[in-house]
Amino acid sequence: MIIVEGLHPLYTERLRSLIDFKIFVDPSRSVKRLWKVRRDVGERGYNPEQVKAEILQREPDYKLYIDVQKIYAEIVVKVQDSRFHPSLLDTEPKPELYSVRLIQQMLEHPVPEVDLAIDLSKILRTSEHEFSIEFQRDDYYGKKVGIMTIDGEIHQSMIAELEKKLGDTLGTYAVISDRREEYVNAIGVSQLILTWSCLEKLQHLMGYRR
Amino acid sequence: MIIVEGLHPLYTERLRSLIDFKIFVDPSRSVKRLWKVRRDVGERGYNPEQVKAEILQREPDYKLYIDVQKIYAEIVVKVQDSRFHPSLLDTEPKPELYSVRLIQQMLEHPVPEVDLAIDLSKILRTSEHEFSIEFQRDDYYGKKVGIMTIDGEIHQSMIAELEKKLGDTLGTYAVISDRREEYVNAIGVSQLILTWSCLEKLQHLMGYRR
Incomplete structure (x- = not known):
């Protein structure tokens, strides 16, 4: 299995014809800004004003040359701000909350x-x-879709069966989701569901090719 | 087990002290109007204008003498309009959709x-x-609560374990939820969860009294 990751892997028909399972990750404007500022200012030491100006300057090109590729994807993953907010009375630090639409x-x-x-x-x-x-x-965009939206945090017992199924298919029984806590956020749950969808698609394709 | 149903069972302290498990059903204004018009016009043959006038006339008294009782309930059941709407392309008749908050x-x-x-x-x-x-x-109203909101319709396989648990407790294996279809609406699911909560409460009370 080859995983191709980048800004334009679905841009030309030739590229698309070579990819069996196409995923487009589509964070909302506010999530994208948060992630970029965090990386460029926090990790790369850039000036916050510069980073913000660059984000705004790139937005039209993003719409013209990147966002349009989502019409070719089998799965579009939208990452948005959560509807839930940490309680004013919570003392424990909370993990990041998101709403993820698959x-x-x-x-x-x-x-x-x-x-x-x-x-x-x-x-x-x-x-x-x-x-x-x-x-x-x-x-x-011309396809019948099911939209699953997960928001907030779920207990790890809820995804135990999904993790077990993935372990059975992959032949590994390590904990697959990236969790260090008892609760998993919507991104963690979505990663598991996406992995499972990829494996299902792969098995289906292999079955046809055998 | 005695079930007391009515407009004012939680109104006085004496009444409340006699009831072990208090449920308040709280349909939204639009759901209440729909149900009342359907019953009074459809089943009882009243004039729609009269029924509508009566609803409006009773609303202040409802707030003053009925709605206030919800602060004493262990469970408040809010029945509201669904967020989901039948598709324009659906040909099969759809069951009624509601959003139910427990x-x-x-x-x-x-x-x-x-x-x-x-x-x-x-x-x-x-x-x-x-x-x-x-x-x-x-x-x-002074209590820590969990709010579970169910909207739309779920497949009967989703509530199979809950039905089985209720069957085990009640000693009956008939189909408990009021369903004639493959999918159950939010009211059907809520009825099962409420029955289960009542039985859990009852078993807990019996345990203490033994």
Whole structure:
């Protein structure tokens, strides 16, 4: 498996024809600014005013030459600001909250069942963190899509089955999601779902080619 | 077990002290009007103008003498308009969609685990209906509460474990939720969760009294 990552991998028809599974990551304007300022100022030591000016200057080109590629993707991953906010009374430091929308082309072949398990007993006790999960259908640039939106943080028990399924497929039983805490944010959950979708697609393609 | 249903069961302290588990059902203004018009005009044959005038005339008294009781309830059930709408292209008749918020006092005793299972493989195929599930924490008239909001329709496989748990507790294996279809709306799901919460509370009370 070859993973191609970059700004224009879906730009020409020739490139697109060589890629079996196309993902477009689409952070909102505010998330993009936060991430770029953090990297360029925090890690690379640039001047915040310069970084901000560069972001604004690049925005039209982003729309013209990068954003348009999303119409070719099988999955578009939108990363947006969370609806949830840390409580004023919380003393523990909170992880970063995001709302992630996975806009996925509907599959026509059957896929083995894998459950996200929402434990009602946890929800009735004080320990549960805030989250939401939403599913919608839509048309998206000529494709039928399912849109799954995850916001906030979920308990790791909820993704245990998904992690196990990935471990079975990959032949590894390490903890796959990038979590150091009991709760996983929407980006962590989405990474698992994306990995699972990639593997399903790969297995489907291999089946056809065998 | 005695179930008391009515407009003022939580109004006096004496009444409240006799009730172990207090539920307040709180439909939104628009849902209340829809239900009342449907019953009074549709079932009882009243004049729609009369019914509408009566609703408006009663609203202040509702606020003064009924709505105030919600501060005493362990669970407040808000029934509101759904965020989801039938697709213009849908040909099959759709069941009624609602958004239901269960505002539940946080439990301090442990509760056995019961999962709502969201099948990701269904979500990736065309058959899935639209839904959302959300969990928030808040303070509500002096109580710590968890707020669970369910909107749209979920597949019956998602509530299978909850139905089985209720069947085990009640000693009956009939289908408990009021469903004739493959998908259950938010009111159906909430009825199951409420029944489960009542039974958990009852078992907890019986344990103390033994």
